[in-house]
Amino acid sequence: AQRVTQPEKLLSVFKGAPVELKCNYSYSGSPELFWYVQYSRQRLQLLLRHISRESIKGFTADLNKGETSFHLKKPFAQEEDSAMYYCAPGQGAGSYQLTFGKGTKLSVIP
Amino acid sequence: DTAVSQTPKYLVTQMGNDKSIKCEQNLGHDTMYWYKQDSKKFLKIMFSYNNKELIINETVPNRFSPKSPDKAHLNLHINSLELGDSAVYFCASSNRGEDTQYFGPGTRLTVL
Numbered sequence: 079a080q081r082v083t084q085p086e087k088l089l090s091v092f093k094g095a096p097v098e099l100k101c102n103y104s105y106s107g108s109p110e111l112f113w114y115v116q117y118s119r120q121r122l123q124l125l126l127r128h129i130s131r132e133s134i135k136g137f138t139a140d141l142n143k144g145e146t147s148f149h150l151k152k153p154f155a156q157e158e159d160s161a162m163y164y165c166a167p168g169q170g171a172g173s174y175q176l177t178f179g180k181g182t183k184l185s186v187i188p
Numbered sequence: 189d190t191a192v193s194q195t196p197k198y199l200v201t202q203m204g205n206d207k208s209i210k211c212e213q214n215l216g217h218d219t220m221y222w223y224k225q226d227s228k229k230f231l232k233i234m235f236s237y238n239n240k241e242l243i244i245n246e247t248v249p250n251r252f253s254p255k256s257p258d259k260a261h262l263n264l265h266i267n268s269l270e271l272g273d274s275a276v277y278f279c280a281s282s283n284r285g286e287d288t289q290y291f292g293p294g295t296r297l298t299v300l
Binding site: 110168170183 | 229230243278282286288292
C-alpha cells in the first residue's frame with residue numbers, strides 16, 4: 079500500500095533559521111514526488127516537484143531513493159512561509175494519483 | 189477568473205440526508221478529482237475522473253458517487269450522510285498525464 083509519512087505535525091522555527099520538513103514514503107513503482115502548500119485562507123497549491131529540480135520561494139527538496147525520503151528545505155525561514163505543507167508522491171499515465179501525507183504545519187516566529 | 193470553484197463553501201446537514209457538492213473548472217482540463225480532508229488534516233484521494241475512466245479509491249463507501257455532466261464539472265453526491273462524513277472536501281483538476289493539480293477552495297461538510 080502507498081504510504082507517506084510526515085513525522086512532524088507542527089514545526090516552529092524562528093525567522094532566519096533553517097527549515098527542514100521531513101517526508102518518507104513507501105510506494106510501489108517509481109513515483110514522482112511533489113510538495114504542496116496551503117497558506118492560511120488559501121487553497122492547496124503545488125510548491126515544487128522533484129522532476130523540475132527547481133527552487134521555489136527558496137525551498138528545495140532532495141530525493142533520496144535509498145532512504146525513500148523527499149525532505150523539503152529552506153536555509154532561512156520567512157514569516158510568509160508559515161503554512162501547511164504536504165508531501166505527495168504520485169504516478170499515473172492518465173489520471174495522476176497523488177497520495178498525500180498528513181501534513182506539517184510550519185510556524186515561523188518573528 | 190477563478191480556476192477551480194466549489195459550491196457550497198459550507199454545508200451543514202442532518203444524518204441520513206442526501207447532498208451534493210458541485211465543482212467547476214475553467215482551465216480546460218480533462219481530468220478532475222475529489223479529495224477528503226478529515227479533522228486531522230489528512231488529505232485522501234476519493235476519485236479521479238476523465239471522460240474515459242473513473243478511478244475509485246477502494247476505501248470510499250458506495251454512498252459517494254461522482255457525476256460529471258460535462259468536462260468542466262464533477263459533482264459529488266453523497267447518500268445517507270453519516271457523522272463520519274464530516275470533513276472538508278476538495279475538488280481538483282489537471283490535464284490527462286500532467287502532474288500538477290489545481291485545487292478548489294474546499295467545501296466544509298458538517299453532519300449533525
